[in-house]
Amino acid sequence: MISQTLVFNGITFALAAALLVGACGDATSAAQAVKPKMPAVTESIVLGMGCFWGAEKRMAALPGVVDVESGYANGEVDGTYEAVLAQEKLRQWGRSAKRNHAEVVKVTFDPAKTDLEKVLIQFWESHDPTQGDRQGNDVGSNYRSAVYTQNDVQQALALKTRDVYQKALQAAGRGAITTEIAPLQKYYSAEEYHQDYLVKNPNGYCGLGGTGVKYPQAGVAATTPMPAAAAQAPRLDAAKLDFQRQLIVFEAEDCAYCRKFKAEVLDRWQSPVAIARTLNPQPPVGWTLEKALFATPTIVLFEKGKEVSRYTGYNGDQERFWKWLGFHLLTPAQQKIAFEQGTEYPGTGSHLDEKRPGTFVDPITGAALFRSDTKFDSGTGWPSFFNPLPGALTEHVDVSHGMRRVEVRSASSGIHLGHVFDDGPPPTGKRYCINGNVLKFVPDQVKQAGK
Structure with missing residues (x-):
């Protein structure tokens, strides 16, 4: 040696x-990767989250998931990569009305170690389900958000979790979920070079960022409604803030989640980003919010006086908050290392x-x-x-x-x-x-x- x-x-x-x-x-060849032994009893569901490379990696990270396979589902054309790309071009040119497949992942999990609800929560949190026929920079009906179910129980739970997450998105000022939830009609496994793509190509394209909105924990609300009298509180003075990049925490006096955020995050603040707190739901004079605030706490990131992102609600998930902020502070290369175990x-x-x-x-x-x-x-x-x-x-x-x-x-x-x-x-x-x-x-x- x-x-x-x-x-x-x-x-x-x-x-x-x-x-x-x-x-x-990640210098070791993907061919050397050892897959876990398949348990005797498994369950699977088919999910569309945009490009299946990143979707495969996100879903495989969930404990209890034993296999994730890239594929194509619920279209009316051949189940190959070339056929899907060709059909999308025909649709865009107005030359075909045939339904295209969605790029999907077939997620197989061990019901003794996890359950379908956890799988669906991972799905909702790992992409943006409000974008229609696109996901990030990937545009086309083949990149649609989708849940393709195999029985009535899966269908009912998919609809239930969608409605729960929609409320969380609405509280965060996000739009309506466009995810297609329907029985699985057709499914084709993708070509071998698409399987375990980010294992074989550690620096490959992922394309998933999520919304930054946490799926509500059972029985736990992570926000407090914005009080009607909040506008009477003084607004922050823009002259005392960092115009280039500033975080503002919009709070309420009687807000348990605001106190929790202060104790667990603000009281230990060492981040290079300046942060300020206010009880007034309006931004500093001359600064702009994209939408009105719905609840507290809402943490808004401003750059040059304009909102670039917001994080609504806090239930103790510090790692998720820092990940949200990190996507705005780190370069794409840094994000790949920090959030995707890159090297x-x-x-x-x-x-x-x-x-x-x-x-x-x-x-x-x-x-x-x-x-x-x-x-x-x-x-x-x-x-x-x-x-x-x-x-x-x-x-x-x-x-x-x-x-x-x-x-x-x-x-x-x-x-x-x-x-x-x-x-x-x-x-x-x-x-x-x-x-x-x-x-x-x-x-x-x-x-x-x-x-």
């Missing part, structure tokens, strides 16, 4: 090249050669992750540390790509950072192999002479 040498403070460490390949990323190519990430005294922090929350004095040159091409700050990370078993590794995430935001291995230097013997592009470095302030 070929080995590579690590040098740390004059001490030499041998690191197997095989470990380097799996250091932070930057070795030697290409930020901070690889950063040696100044300082702290590496979460780029969304600003929470401290590593001190620079725990950083060392591992020779892997990724920033490496032998010790995180207390409570900064969480660890998760990762069995993707035929390997068993330990993934590390930011405890404050839940974003994917990298992996930890037992081949690091003293005193811990650990190597936290981290994607530099999801780190922000804050140098220590240099003390002035005589201070």
Whole structure:
């Protein structure tokens, strides 16, 4: 076995090249991925969420799901990729009225470990069901949102969960759900190169972002109606805010969810984005909201005085809030790492050669992750540390790509950072192999002479 040498403070460490390949990323061939053994009893449902590549990955992430297959459903043409693309062009040109297939995923799950309602909740939250014949940048009837059911029980639950989620969307100022809910008539498995596409192509296109609106928990409302007298409270002064990028939390005095958000998020705020609170439902003078506010708390992100996004309601799901904010703060490349367990190519990430005294922090929350004095040159091409700050990370078993590794995430935001291995230097013997592009470095302030 070929080995590579690590040098740390004059001490030499041998690191197997095989470990380097799996250091932070997805270098293992998809053909080596081991699929779980199929349980004796399973249930399946067919879901359309736009491009099936991203849909497959999102649904496969749900615990209890044992298989996700890409396919085409409920159309009147051949069930092939070429036929679907050709039919959509004919429809756009007005040369055919035949119904096209939707790109779908057939989700098979173990009813002993999860249930259909959880599968449908994952479906609603993982895409935008209000867009009609499109999903994000993908436009066409083949990208329609759809639930294709196999029995009356599935049909009834799909309709019920749609109605629940519609209320949550309405409270957030979103539009009507356009999802087609109907019995499954035809289904064709997609070509092999479409199956497990993002496993085979880790840097491939995903295209799903969701609405940022949480499906309401059973028996729990996450919002308080906006009080009629709220307009009497003073409006925020625009001169005291950040015109380029500003978060505003619209609250109410008697709002338990506002207090919960303050205690769990605002009181610990370290994010680089400025944030302010107000009891008045109107924005600062000269600033604009897209729509009137329906409930509190509503957290609105303004850029150059205009609303660009809002997050309505809070029920303790901090990770979901930070993910919503992260989609607006991070670049697409950073989002792929943070939210899709992606990996930057070795030697290409930020901070690889950063040696100044300082702290590496979460780029969304600003929470401290590593001190620079725990950083060392591992020779892997990724920033490496032998010790995180207390409570900064969480660890998760990762069995993707035929390997068993330990993934590390930011405890404050839940974003994917990298992996930890037992081949690091003293005193811990650990190597936290981290994607530099999801780190922000804050140098220590240099003390002035005589201070």
